[in-house]
Amino acid sequence: MATVNPILDNTYDDADERSPLILGGLDYAGVTDEVCGIWEADKPPKIWFVVLGAAISLLMVLGGCVGHLLMDGVGVWGNNNPAYWGWPIVNFVFWVGIGHAGTLISAILFLFRQNWRTSINRAAEAMTIFAVVCAGLFPGVHIGRVWVFYWLFPIPTEHLAMWPNFRSPLLWDVFAVSTYATVSILFWYMGMVPDIATFRDRCTTKIGKFVYGLLSLGWTGSARAWHRYEIAYTILAALATPLVLSVHTIVSFDFAVSQVPGWHTTIFPPYFVAGAIFSGFAMVVTLLVPVRKLYGLENLITIRHLENMNKIIMATGMMVGTAYGIEFFIAWYSGVPYESYAFYNRAFGNYWWAYWIMVSCNVMIPQVFWIKWCRTTPWFMVIICVFVNIGMWFERFVITITSLCRDFVPSSWAYFHPTWVDILMLVGSFGLFFTLFTLFCRFLPVIAMAEVKGIMPRPKDH
Amino acid sequence: MAEENTNSSTDENSKLIGLVAQFDDPDSLVQACDQARQAGYTKTDAFSPFPVHGIDPALGIKRTILPFIVLGIAVGAVFIGLGMQWYTNGGSLGEFSTDESPVFPGYRFKISGKPYFSLPANIPVTFEVIVLSSAFATFFGMWFLNKLPMLSNPLHRISRFKRATNDKFFLMIEQADEQFDRGSTEAQLNQWGAVSIDECRRDLTDNNLPSWLRLFALMGAILLLLPPVAIFRAMGMTSRAPRLHVVPDMDWQDKSKTQTLSPIMMNDRYLFADERVMRAPVDGSVARGQLDADTELYEGIKSDYVPTVSMTTPQGSVRTGLGTQDEAEAAPPVEDVSMYVTEFPKEITVDEALVQRGQIRFNIYCAACHGYAANGDGLVNQRAIALAGIGKAQWTSAKSLHDATVSNAEKNPLGRIFETISKGRGTMGPYGAQIPTADRWAIVAYVKALQETGIKPVLAVSEEDKSGESEASDANATATTPEDKTRPTP
Numbered sequence: 001m002a003t004v005n006p007i008l009d010n011t012y013d014d015a016d017e018r019s020p021l022i023l024g025g026l027d028y029a030g031v032t033d034e035v036c037g038i039w040e041a042d043k044p045p046k047i048w049f050v051v052l053g054a055a056i057s058l059l060m061v062l063g064g065c066v067g068h069l070l071m072d073g074v075g076v077w078g079n080n081n082p083a084y085w086g087w088p089i090v091n092f093v094f095w096v097g098i099g100h101a102g103t104l105i106s107a108i109l110f111l112f113r114q115n116w117r118t119s120i121n122r123a124a125e126a127m128t129i130f131a132v133v134c135a136g137l138f139p140g141v142h143i144g145r146v147w148v149f150y151w152l153f154p155i156p157t158e159h160l161a162m163w164p165n166f167r168s169p170l171l172w173d174v175f176a177v178s179t180y181a182t183v184s185i186l187f188w189y190m191g192m193v194p195d196i197a198t199f200r201d202r203c204t205t206k207i208g209k210f211v212y213g214l215l216s217l218g219w220t221g222s223a224r225a226w227h228r229y230e231i232a233y234t235i236l237a238a239l240a241t242p243l244v245l246s247v248h249t250i251v252s253f254d255f256a257v258s259q260v261p262g263w264h265t266t267i268f269p270p271y272f273v274a275g276a277i278f279s280g281f282a283m284v285v286t287l288l289v290p291v292r293k294l295y296g297l298e299n300l301i302t303i304r305h306l307e308n309m310n311k312i313i314m315a316t317g318m319m320v321g322t323a324y325g326i327e328f329f330i331a332w333y334s335g336v337p338y339e340s341y342a343f344y345n346r347a348f349g350n351y352w353w354a355y356w357i358m359v360s361c362n363v364m365i366p367q368v369f370w371i372k373w374c375r376t377t378p379w380f381m382v383i384i385c386v387f388v389n390i391g392m393w394f395e396r397f398v399i400t401i402t403s404l405c406r407d408f409v410p411s412s413w414a415y416f417h418p419t420w421v422d423i424l425m426l427v428g429s430f431g432l433f434f435t436l437f438t439l440f441c442r443f444l445p446v447i448a449m450a451e452v453k454g455i456m457p458r459p460k461d462h
Numbered sequence: 463m464a465e466e467n468t469n470s471s472t473d474e475n476s477k478l479i480g481l482v483a484q485f486d487d488p489d490s491l492v493q494a495c496d497q498a499r500q501a502g503y504t505k506t507d508a509f510s511p512f513p514v515h516g517i518d519p520a521l522g523i524k525r526t527i528l529p530f531i532v533l534g535i536a537v538g539a540v541f542i543g544l545g546m547q548w549y550t551n552g553g554s555l556g557e558f559s560t561d562e563s564p565v566f567p568g569y570r571f572k573i574s575g576k577p578y579f580s581l582p583a584n585i586p587v588t589f590e591v592i593v594l595s596s597a598f599a600t601f602f603g604m605w606f607l608n609k610l611p612m613l614s615n616p617l618h619r620i621s622r623f624k625r626a627t628n629d630k631f632f633l634m635i636e637q638a639d640e641q642f643d644r645g646s647t648e649a650q651l652n653q654w655g656a657v658s659i660d661e662c663r664r665d666l667t668d669n670n671l672p673s674w675l676r677l678f679a680l681m682g683a684i685l686l687l688l689p690p691v692a693i694f695r696a697m698g699m700t701s702r703a704p705r706l707h708v709v710p711d712m713d714w715q716d717k718s719k720t721q722t723l724s725p726i727m728m729n730d731r732y733l734f735a736d737e738r739v740m741r742a743p744v745d746g747s748v749a750r751g752q753l754d755a756d757t758e759l760y761e762g763i764k765s766d767y768v769p770t771v772s773m774t775t776p777q778g779s780v781r782t783g784l785g786t787q788d789e790a791e792a793a794p795p796v797e798d799v800s801m802y803v804t805e806f807p808k809e810i811t812v813d814e815a816l817v818q819r820g821q822i823r824f825n826i827y828c829a830a831c832h833g834y835a836a837n838g839d840g841l842v843n844q845r846a847i848a849l850a851g852i853g854k855a856q857w858t859s860a861k862s863l864h865d866a867t868v869s870n871a872e873k874n875p876l877g878r879i880f881e882t883i884s885k886g887r888g889t890m891g892p893y894g895a896q897i898p899t900a901d902r903w904a905i906v907a908y909v910k911a912l913q914e915t916g917i918k919p920v921l922a923v924s925e926e927d928k929s930g931e932s933e934a935s936d937a938n939a940t941a942t943t944p945e946d947k948t949r950p951t952p
Binding site: 253 | 523
């Protein structure tokens with residue numbers, strides 16, 4: 001380890017030199033030691049077991065709910081006339097939205113040469129994949145007969161003897177989400193191979209050597225391999241960038257292509273994408289602040305990283321707020337009575353409470369990030385980010401439920417009531433998410449070591 | 463400090479692959495690479511924990527062709543993505559249709575009158591197919607070009623080399639290089655600033671897989687083949703055994719089907735005396751809106767009529783459609799025409815609106831056979847007669863309603879026309895289930911109106927003018943019979 005760097009606060013911008021992204025005077029070996037230390041420790045911290053235990057308990061609740069659902073059918077949910085799309089799609093869109101930050105950080109910030117992404121992209125990508133797993137669960141079990149899930153895909157089966165309808169947004173969704181999950185996993189794994197090779201070379205146990213040896217594919221860090229690897233990484237980033245925008249666009253088509261007042265608007269794609277980035281970044285902050293504290297990664301995930309993310313949260317939060325405003329304007333400007341009523345009803349109808357939770361959490365609360373103390377104080381930003389995710393869940397709830405419960409025909413109006421299965425499945429999906437994330441923290445490189453080393457100043461420059 | 467190693471390049475146990483020199487920082491590695499290239503070495507490689515900038519020109523690495531591979535795959539994916547959607551959903555351009563394809567026939571959805579294939583609706587899936595294929599091409603193409611995975615590499619046997627993924631930088635000059643010379647190369651590496659030099663040796667004694675591994679791999683491969691073989695076998699043969707029911711309560715639902723025995727048993731006896739699943743209404747009960755005791759309105763039969771035993775019941779006149787008119791004429795039912803009403807029931811108000819309603823219903827239900835002018839030239843009738851003419855169908859011509867037997871109010875009173883519509887007559891089927899009572903009376907009114915005119919209404923004239931089948935003068939002449947309109951074959 002090198003000498004301790006005197007700079008402790010890297011959130012001030014100095015016109016003369018770039019603020020360092022890595023603190024504590026870490027050199028290459030120091031970065032490796034910090035990141036590998038998490039995994040090389042004989043025992044993880046006690047709190048890790050507590051979190052894993054709680055997460056597995058919730059996961060078992062989820063498993064029980066899914067089993068109950070499969071045995072008894074989708075009637076165990078509260079979905080019923082007129083709200084045939086209830087909590088399952090709310091949860092689906094919520095999780096898919098969260099799953100957008102990882103690829104955004106990896107791909108879009110990579111293309112924009114935002115070097116600060118290197119400390120957070122691995123954890124964010126992992127979070128993306130786990131969120132997409134949670135998201136895929138809900139439409140997966142919603143199809144009723146899950147054992148013939150392959151009917152969703154254009155696979156010739158004698159049993160069904162027909163093809164999917166390629167003009168349906170729901171089918172686009174199948175393609176978009178499965179492509180997104182696949183590409184995210186490829187991107188995540190490819191980025192992780194050099195770091196898994198580091199694990200392989202430092203591993204002392206036989207099982208570890210075998211598993212990490214297999215996963216690292218024999219990576220040696222050859223310059224010829226790095227050359228192709230970097231180009232491949234850029235291509236994947238260039239592919240993932242339009243992909244990440246397309247996925248939530250297509251998710252919004254599920255709503256926007258239908259005729260229901262409150263859904264049938266062209267603003268949905270950009271509005272959904274902004275919301276997805278907003279909620280995804282909030283989830284990254286919520287996860288990384290405790291991870292950073294727990295594993296002592298303050299030198300790698302610095303306050304500057306967190307501050308940058310909070311700035312993005314505030315920016316996207318205001319985009320979402322603008323979208324809320326524009327929706328109201330268009331509802332009035334279009335002169336369509338159904339549309340006007342749908343939005344009046346959102347704010348002042350019998351779901352007013354959900355609407356105002358959404359507006360408070362998404363538009364008002366993130367405004368505190370204008371104050372520097374708020375966006376540089378870890379415990380405080382976690383609270384704000386939890387509010388953001390509550391708000392984003394309610395956004396999907398408001399869009400789905402209020403529109404369906406007040407559609408064209410007043411005789412079919414109703415009030416939606418979730419069942420206990422709805423509630424436990426939402427809670428249980430957090431169990432699935434945190435189980436995967438906790439295991440990831442323990443067994444895989446949490447920070448992209450190779451990428452962090454690449455943006456560090458070269459030793460001779462000192 | 464260079465390591466002293468006096469081993470010859472090849473001995474019995476191992477073969478020299480190359481020399482690996484360690485450097486402590488990226489800049490000295492780049493300089494060493496540059497010097498190695500200038501010294502004429504071509505079979506070189508550098509190893510670093512992260513991509514070092516400037517090493518590609520220093521080592522003389524050519525730009526990879528990976529982007530072009532990905533481009534090729536992406537362009538192919540455009541056609542695959544669009545082609546898949548066109549084939550499965552929209553295969554209907556010109557004469558070509560995929561619907562009848564022997565393998566994987568297409569399946570077209572008609573939705574809201576939209577075209578089967580329209581580019582905007584097919585863009586999202588095409589885009590996702592492009593991205594997915596390109597991502598696979600990038601990922602697998604990169605590993606393929608890098609000749610990875612390569613799990614056994616002599617480099618990994620050098621203990622110092624383990625830091626190549628941590629914080630040290632290495633340059634390897636391969637023994638296969640023409641310039642390579644054990645002693646002079648090592649001296650050069652030292653001169654270029656190598657911190658240490660190792661030999662990279664391939665262990666020749668440990669090349670073979672353990673013998674048990676081969677056996678296990680073979681057995682595993684065979685075992686893996688069993689499930690697909692079993693599936694293909696099951697697909698390729700017939701079986702008398704019922705297929706597997708994954709979730710039985712969907713295949714065998716807890717319900718009773720119509721016209722079956724009741725499953726409800728009590729003391730080994732059927733709970734219901736008639737043993738049926740279906741329950742008849744309680745005697746004398748009438749379902750809401752189903753009271754049809756008024757025979758004048760609902761059957762066209764006088765309310766004060768008392769049937770005699772010898773009379774043919776109205777039900778007897780319903781035929782299955784297989785009988786011919788000859789048969790009906792051969793044994794004409796003894797009919798008491800006096801039982802039918804001769805006036806419209808009091809619930810029906812005969813006015814222009816009723817006749818117009820009758821026209822609409824007549825054109826929907828009756829004109830297909832009887833023709834718009836009711837002279838028996840409906841398209842179905844024409845076609846069926848044509849088919850009957852070449853022996854492909856058995857058909858009794860639909861009657862012209864201007865025929866004396868139909869239009870005669872004595873022989874065919876209003877009630878009888880109503881009954882004909884409701885219950886059918888001869889080979890004509892019953893329409894009572896399809897047409898509500900009031901509409902049937904409306905049709906009766908319209909039929910009577912047609913018969914009053916006696917000639918073709920304007921509608922029929924214009925129809926024939928459009929078809930251009932007959933001369934204009936012919937069309938203006940007297941009513942044509944079905945036989946006149948019959949053409950030999952289509």
